[in-house]
Amino acid sequence: MFVHPFMVYALIAGTAVALAAGPAGYLLVLRGQVFTADAMSHVAFTGALAALAFGIDPRIGLAVAVLAAASVLGGLGNRGRADDVVIGGLFALVLGLGVLFLSLYSSGRSGSHGTAGVGVLFGSILGLDAQQTAITVIVVAAVLAGLALIGRPLLLATLDEAVAAARGVPVRVVGYSYLALVGLIVAQATQVVGALLVLGLLAAPGGAARRLTTRPGPAAALAAAAIAVASIWIGLTASYTLPTVPPSFSITAVAATCFALAALPRPRTRKSTSPETTGTGTTETVRRAPASVPSDDQATARTRAP
Numbered sequence: 001m002f003v004h005p006f007m008v009y010a011l012i013a014g015t016a017v018a019l020a021a022g023p024a025g026y027l028l029v030l031r032g033q034v035f036t037a038d039a040m041s042h043v044a045f046t047g048a049l050a051a052l053a054f055g056i057d058p059r060i061g062l063a064v065a066v067l068a069a070a071s072v073l074g075g076l077g078n079r080g081r082a083d084d085v086v087i088g089g090l091f092a093l094v095l096g097l098g099v100l101f102l103s104l105y106s107s108g109r110s111g112s113h114g115t116a117g118v119g120v121l122f123g124s125i126l127g128l129d130a131q132q133t134a135i136t137v138i139v140v141a142a143v144l145a146g147l148a149l150i151g152r153p154l155l156l157a158t159l160d161e162a163v164a165a166a167r168g169v170p171v172r173v174v175g176y177s178y179l180a181l182v183g184l185i186v187a188q189a190t191q192v193v194g195a196l197l198v199l200g201l202l203a204a205p206g207g208a209a210r211r212l213t214t215r216p217g218p219a220a221a222l223a224a225a226a227i228a229v230a231s232i233w234i235g236l237t238a239s240y241t242l243p244t245v246p247p248s249f250s251i252t253a254v255a256a257t258c259f260a261l262a263a264l265p266r267p268r269t270r271k272s273t274s275p276e277t278t279g280t281g282t283t284e285t286v287r288r289a290p291a292s293v294p295s296d297d298q299a300t301a302r303t304r305a306p
Contacts, residue, residue, distance in 0.1 A: 001240050009133045010125045010247070014232035016140040017189050018201070022225030023147055024185050025206030027178070030216055031158045035084060036073060036179070037202045039091045040186045043069040045195035046094050048120040049101035058120060059135075062190060066183030069094070074176040123194035123248040125236075136188050146181045150174050155216060192232075193248040200252035201228060208255075208262035231255040 001007050028034050047065020048058035069090065076086045128136070157164040157171045165171050182202075189198045209224035210216075235251030 001237070005130075006126050006128070007236070007240060009128045009130065010236055011233065013128050013133045013136040013188075014125055014192050014236060014251070015229055016137045017185070017192050018205075018228035018232045019225050020140045020143045020147070020185050021189055021201050022205045022209070022223075022228035023151075023221035024143075024182055025202035025204075025228070026209050026221050026224040027154065027158065027206070028182065028202060029206040029210050030155075034199070034203050035087050037182060037186065038199045039073075039087045039094070040066050040069055040183055041190070041195045041198040042091060042098065043094050044186050044190045044198070045120055046098040046101060048190070048195070049098055049105055053101045053104040059132075059187070059191075062187040063184070066187050067180060070176070070179035070183040074172075074179045120190065121194050121196050122246065123190065123192050123197070125192045125247055126239075128191065132191070136191065139184055139188055143181050143184050146177065150177050151218075151221075154178055159216065193251055197248050197252045200255050201231070204252070204255035204259040205231065208259040211259075211262040227258050228255065231258065 025037070028037055043065050044062050047061040047063075049061075050065070051058045051061025072090060073086065153164065153169045154174050156167070157169055157174055161171055185202070186198055189201050192198075193201050205224045205227035208227050209220045213220040213223055231251050231254040234254045236247055238250040238254075239245050239247035
């Protein structure tokens with residue numbers, strides 16, 4: 001598998017995207033903004049179609065569209081966090097524009113090259129070259145640096161916005177920055193799994209990490225990154241072994257399976273001792289030593305005592 005350059009490029013680019021998509025997706029789940037990522041994936045598709053319709057590199061259209069959508073969602077939302085009504089309105093507008101640009105793209109001179117549109121929809125990770133892989137790694141490195149910079153204030157603002165604002169955290173600026181980073185991740189992940197399946201690479205590892213870890217923080221983000229990287233490697237290996245299986249499907253299928261396994265109910269252990277209520281009103285486990293049984297001589301001596 002490693003003797004083929006296209007597989008090496010796919011593994012490098014996919015691993016880089018997964019390292020950023022895992023922590024960012026975990027924060028999306030924690031902040032309740034999964035619908036935002038879904039909207040951005042459709043924005044990425046529309047931006048790529050617009051670029052193709054006007055004869056521009058689709059990667060430029062991806063980046064410009066998702067960054068513009070992040071600015072709109074951050075500006076219309078409360079403290080950089082848009083609600084479902086705003087996201088739904090943007091969703092409808094973007095889908096309408098996508099239909100328009102698809103019509104222009106199909107009727108133009110580039111309409112015969114339908115593989116470009118299919119690649120945006122379902123990803124083209126096996127078609128990446130050395131230059132595209134290098135650009136992906138550089139963009140992901142910048143995203144990871146940005147997440148590390150705003151990670152602590154973003155987590156505080158996620159758990160309690162009022163406390164974060166009282167401690168001097170610029171909640172709106174942090175929200176804007178986070179949406180911009182998510183947009184860049186979506187733009188890069190579109191090349192891996194496509195615009196239609198990019199939500200699986202963001203939400204599934206993040207949701208699994210939230211169920212596997214008890215406390216939010218770096219450990220949960222690392223768990224999400226590990227699940228995302230494992231999904232990339234297992235999915236690409238399965239696609240290489242079974243050529244009829246598309247890599248985008250196998251990657252998202254592995255991620256969804258990890259989430260399903262993490263969502264299974266866990267058995268609860270029970271203590272063998274029975275709880276008793278103390279005088280303070282709290283329930284504690286009291287262990288009592290067995291009372292000693294007096295012998296016959298001791299009982300006789302007690303009855304004869306005056």
